[in-house]
Amino acid sequence: MTIGKFITIEGAEGVGKSTNLEFLQALLNEHGIAYIVTREPGGTVLGEKVRELLLSISDESLDSMAELLLVFAARAQHIAKIIQPALNDGIWVLCDRFTDATFAYQGAGRGIDPGAIATLQSLVQQSLRPDLTLILDMDPVIGMQRAEKRGALDRFEREQMDFFKRVRAAYLDIARAEPARCAVIDAAQPLAVVKAALLSTVRSRFKLS
Numbered sequence: 001m002t003i004g005k006f007i008t009i010e011g012a013e014g015v016g017k018s019t020n021l022e023f024l025q026a027l028l029n030e031h032g033i034a035y036i037v038t039r040e041p042g043g044t045v046l047g048e049k050v051r052e053l054l055l056s057i058s059d060e061s062l063d064s065m066a067e068l069l070l071v072f073a074a075r076a077q078h079i080a081k082i083i084q085p086a087l088n089d090g091i092w093v094l095c096d097r098f099t100d101a102t103f104a105y106q107g108a109g110r111g112i113d114p115g116a117i118a119t120l121q122s123l124v125q126q127s128l129r130p131d132l133t134l135i136l137d138m139d140p141v142i143g144m145q146r147a148e149k150r151g152a153l154d155r156f157e158r159e160q161m162d163f164f165k166r167v168r169a170a171y172l173d174i175a176r177a178e179p180a181r182c183a184v185i186d187a188a189q190p191l192a193v194v195k196a197a198l199l200s201t202v203r204s205r206f207k208l209s
Contacts, residue, residue: 004087008098011136012167014146015187017096023195024094031208036086039096041071043078050074055155064110071102076124100174108170109163132205135171136187140164
């Protein structure tokens with residue numbers, strides 16, 4: 001059995017991850033490729049409960065290390081119950097955020113040592129890494145303007161602009177460090193241009209006609 005492909009889509013608030021995931025689904029449908037769509041944190045019943053804890057506003061502030069461990073607890077369940085079984089069955093996985101988000105948000109954003117994150121990554125994921133990571137890039141000022149139009153802001157979306165600037169910088173650093181895996185897409189372009197760039201990248205990377 002051929003192992004499925006693992007594609008992650010990353011980016012800060014307001015870059016259009018959900019919209020652009022729909023383009024990728026249409027492409028895979030066009031080629032008759034079996035796939036699932038999932039997200040982090042979340043993806044499983046338990047993971048979605050953790051997501052609610054992470055995103056909800058609470059009177060008790062969440063310690064940064066507790067936040068990191070919750071993220072990886074949800075990820076461990078996600079990999080074991082959803083991602084790895086699908087890949088083993090030859091099914092492609094489209095995931096809205098993965099560990100790059102942890103390096104960006106908890107690492108650069110919260111200031112947690114990236115070495116600690118890498119240790120957890122190795123422990124929880126072992127050799128599992130995405131085959132392709134699409135990083136939707138945009139000035140965080142514009143991204144947050146878009147996010148605010150969607151409705152009430154969650155716990156992360158209420159952070160200061162400096163936080164999102166660090167997140168963006170971290171994503172771009174990851175892309176520079178791993179060009180074979182990562183592709184940066186300018187998400188501030190018109191939607192049709194973004195769509196074309198995404199589809200071209202995926203077609204090229206996986207040799208889809």
